[in-house]
Amino acid sequence: MARARASSSSTTTLAIFLLCMTLVGQSYGQLKKGFYDGRCSANVESVIFDIVLKAYQNDNTIVAALLRMQFHDCFVGGCDASILLDGSNAEKNAPSNGSVRGYELIDACKAKLEQVCPGLVSCADIIVIATRVAVALAKGNWYDVETGRRDGFFSTITEAEKNLPPPTISVSDAITLFNRKGLSSYDFVLLLGGGHTVGDIHCSKFLDRLYNYKNTGRPDPSMNSATLSSCQQRCPRSGSNNFVFADQTVGSEFKVDNGYYQAIAQGKGILEIDQRIASDSLTKDSVNKLAWTDNLFAYQFGYAMVKLGKVGVLTGSQGQVRLNCRRNN
Structure with missing residues (x-):
């Protein structure tokens, strides 16, 4: 798999921003x-x-x-x-x-x-x-x-x-699960996209969509035909240790951007839940906005990550500060 290096200029900018930004607030x-x-x-x-x-x-x-x-x-x-x-x-x-x-x-x-x-x-x-x-x-x-x-x-x-949540979870069940954590349906769409805009997915996680969707003996009809063909080459019916990119927009595979939403809007979702949020009435409008509105995902994903970071936190005298992250003090 390809490896990417951060440019020296962008790295320097981030480092300066980190050191100089005002943290109080x-x-x-x-x-x-x-x-x-x-x-x-x-x-x-x-x-x-x-x-x-x-x-x-x-x-x-x-x-x-x-x-x-x-x-x-x-x-x-x-x-x-x-x-x-x-x-x-x-x-x-x-x-x-x-x-x-x-x-x-x-x-x-x-x-x-x-x-x-x-x-x-x-x-x-x-x-x-x-x-x-x-x-x-x-x-x-x-x-x-x-x-x-x-x-x-x-x-x-x-x-x-x-x-x-398993990759086969329904959109409505996923939203219910997120709601229980204090997160909205829009947070769900943002966080799923953020997690799948980079990285890869093992063939075993979606093999059924390629060959035997819901025991029909056929592929998932909602999958883009070109994406289906490409995935079948990478993931034969007999099984494989291969991976495919979670984000099927070329050039977007290692970037935290809205390429994932553009891909699933075109039927290029890899996991079933990826494709379902692009068609389900509860989430499809959010997907389309994030796919085709410039900078919307870039600005709002961070807010969703901050909300995620508040789920069930221990503060004050609760819990502990581990001296070794792998074991309790």
């Missing part, structure tokens, strides 16, 4: 922008930026990995870094989390921060900050993160499987 509950200001001798967000940048320059698929990690963490018991805990029954071992990666990157951020700010920065905040940096490096808009989360104690496979 509006706060929500006990989460706020600039929570660590004045509490650490180093700039916490700058430390994380440098580590994520290095990882991105080596492998730009880390963007998709971090987006998936934040979503999968926040949807299981809230944004409390429970997905990072090790253990035979921990949620990272759930089948639904088999594609989540990036744990070593979070470990690296935590190790560096423990050197400069011992016992201060939560693993939950590291996930959220690192994901924002990755989005910006992948040409997405920079959005302000709120920090002050604390880490949870519990992590189980059962909770992961109960809370994470």
Whole structure:
């Protein structure tokens, strides 16, 4: 798979913006922008930026990995870094989390921060900050993160499987699930698109759409014919270890942009839920607006990520600040 490097000019701009931006301002509950200001001798967000940048320059698929990690963490018991805990029954071992990666990157951020700010920065905040940096490096808009989360104690496979939506979920059921987390149907469309605008999907996750949709012995008729043919070449009926790009707009595969919406509006969705949001009456208008309105997704995705980052947070004296993200203190 191709690897991309951030240009030196865009990287410098982001770094300067990170160091110079004003972090004080509006706060929500006990989460706020600039929570660590004045509490650490180093700039916490700058430390994380440098580590994520290095990882991105080596492998730009880390963007998709971090987006998936934040979503999968926040949807299981809230944004409390429970997905990072090790253990035979921990949620990272759930089948639904088999594609989540990036744990070593979070470990690296935590190790560096423990050197400069011992016992201060939560693993939950590291996930959220690192994901924002990755989005910006992948040409997405920079959005302000709120920090002050604390880490949870519990992590189980059962909770992961109960809370994470399968790729075959209906649009109405997905919206209901998001509503339970305090997120709207529009947030659902934004977050699904943001997660699928970069990265790839294993053939096994959508093989039925290519050959035996709903046990008909035929492909899913809603799939674009050219996309169907291309996917069948990559994913033979007998099975394959291959992947295809989640975003089928050429040139958009590694960018956090609205190419995903343009693709699904043309029947090029890979997972069933991707294609369904483009045709379902509950979501199709949102998809069309995001596909064809300049900069709409760029501006609104960040707001959805901030809302996601508030789901089920622990703050104040709740939870803990783990010294090692993989185990409780």
